[in-house]
Amino acid sequence: ARARLRKFREDHRRPAWCLLESRLVHRLVDAGFVQVTTPTIMAGGNLQRMGIDKSHPLFSQVFWLDDGKCLRPMLAPHLYYVLKDLLRIWEHPVRIFEVGSCFRKESKGSQHSSEFTMLNVVEMGLPVGSRRERLQMVTDMVMVEAGITDYRLESTSSV
Template sequence: MSFPWTDVQKKRLSELNSDAVYAEPYFSTEKVRDDAFKKEEVCLVKAGKQKLNTLRTEKRRPTLCEVESQLVSALTGQSFVQVTTPIIMAKSMLAKMTIDEQHALFSQVFWLDEKRCLRPMLAPNLYYISKDLVRLWEKPVRIFEIGSCFRKESQGNNHLNEFTMLNLVEWGTPEEQRHERIGEFADIVMRAVGISGYRLELTSSVVYGDTIDVMQGDLELGSAAMGPHFLDGKWGMSCTWVGIGFGLERLAMVKDGGRNVRSVGKSLSYLDGVRLNI
């Protein structure tokens, strides 16, 4: 007979960002298992305390905040203009993205009342302001936003109810350069945060249809699309474009070598990847 980790042990190891929880080891006796768990927990707690001390004495900013600063610096250095838009979004804005009661994303929205919600994505607001910017500025128009989004996501190590998105878009991209631009902009982002070994993969999404995902292993870090697109007309847009969205918590998790995206997000239980009940 063999003994795997108990559910309580797996939960604790997951909280502490242990690789051991994913190995699914089996032990000859319960005592051997429990001794192995205790040894692993002690090592993880020690490492966590050391990381918190480094945050206090050297870094002074969590990786998530560092990632945001690195992205702002890299993108503004490439002629992108940063914008900021409201977190509260009108239901009509989602409808323009085809997100209605029949849409798969609709049930994940946090509604404040019948007409307003917490934004589940940045794209509607960027569409809204872009229709004026492409009129006022010479193309190409490059803008980006970094901000909180909210979805009733399924539980798991790669999802959060509140997460930080980066969306960047270039309006007026020459049609023959769209695929090349996606690769260039993905490279700017990944270089800025220090992540290598990624790939671009053709896939699809529930909003944009065909998309190009930025993948590292089996983890999606970002997703890109291009236009003209069937959504553009709803916003009065008609020019060619490319855009990419990234989840900053996933970028921070990969950058830190973590296993649990909740540990690097906005939290009362974690700080910079470290569980505080250690």
């Protein structure tokens, strides 16, 4: 353990996650995306607008605070709130992303944590015919930076 800590201090100096986050941020910014940051605490109404109510499985995983507020279980609600305004004033396509902490009461175990970091990348205003190809390109960018080579995209219906 001492040797590992010494190597960390002398060689790495930053946790692996921080190095990955920096690479992802630089790659996405270089590709024309704008990084945004949104609040960690959100109003419960933001979840309801996304269809997450008491009958939704995610609802029971939310960390609720006082006055109907909660710790964000995902980045999307605030990100789409920002996007709504940007779509009105920026030239299309609008490209934004956020890297941030999210919180969920998930099952305990070595693969689950109540706090985790999420990346959400949004690109709006592309022609319909080019969306699938662009999704593959952006996914490839992220996966290359993460060092992941064995993956595939799958299409499913959300309805």
